[in-house]
Amino acid sequence: MRLPVLFLLITVMIDAMGVGLIMPVMPDLIRDVQGGTLAQAAIWGGVLSTVFAVMQFLCSPGLGNLSDHFGRRPVLLVSLAVLTLDYLVMALAGSIWLLLLGRVVGGITSATQATASACMADLSAPKDKAANFGLVGAAFGLGFVLGPLVGGTLGAFGPRAPFYAAALLAGANFAFGLLVMRETVTDRIRRPFTWARANPLCAFRAVSNLPGVRPLLWVFFVYSVALYVYPAIWAYFTQERFGWSTQVIGLSLALFGVTVALVQGGLIRVFLFRLGDRGTVIFGLVLDAISATLIAVIASGTLALILTPIAALGAVVVPALQGIMSRRAPDDAQGELQGVLTSVNALAMILSPLMMTTSFAAFTAESAPIYLPGAPFLLATVLLLGALALFLRARSSVT
Known part of the structure; x- marks a missing residue:
């Protein structure tokens, strides 16, 4: 594997790990700096997560446009350098406001996956784009699995230890990228940066005007809202429905993440070859x-565990969609496209938990018309069928 590609995959993996590393210790860290009960810490945890997603939504198109003008290398390296400092600040934070500032900065710099995907598009032949986006998805899935495992282990040394580990990983990858990453944006595809296109709404409009891309953006959005049912509700659902312990819940999430990594890193090439x-x-x-x-x-909880890796096979959707849209975007707009996709994903990450947790609460409360803890998954089914209908309707523009 070429070293620049390896750097891109490690960057995405560390991005996913960095989030997962700190998840197990956030309740303890919030109570350490703020005091209060676990319930109060959960409220602040929700605020910090929302702020992160909102900043990612607002800033990803801007960073994507910056990478189209200044290049992928400086955007990736600056993001990693700032992310390293951000983790150190959070490790040393003595107030909730510093943690909030850390999540603001983290959301801004979290566009590494979008820029890495744009760089992967630069390095890929048109026919290989979907498969190579699968590698990016696999790296993210692997980071999703490793992050909570490592974070939970390091949490035994105190709630700040995972933040130091995340800073070390980001800093080491920055040094690696400094040595091996070459610029992929040439003068042929370089595009002037404008603040108007850094605006998420203007960026959406610009990308939507690409031939055949608008309906695919809607498919991507509806699909993302549906699939966030798993991180939003899985722990609550499995505990309510099957009485699972936290260990079993963690095992099921790890199983899902490993299967996603295998599917997007290898099996997707078989699907693309057979099905297009x-x-x-x-x-x-x-x-x-x-x-x-x-x-x-x-x-049956056993059946749910068996279904988990089968459900993960559906992870072929995102890289295949990315490949279709990337081929429809000109070379000088790859960063903008990936930035918009990251913003769309962030918007789904804001909306989906609200929808899924509300439906779960409505159908598990004592006053519920029927007891149905699986209601969020039925809502996800409706959304997925809607995404399928949108995609089939756009068939004339999709090859």
């Missing part, structure tokens, strides 16, 4: 809808 990009998206949407429906209605 369009067929792969349809297969993934149908499988996800079936899996969500089954999870909503089954009463």
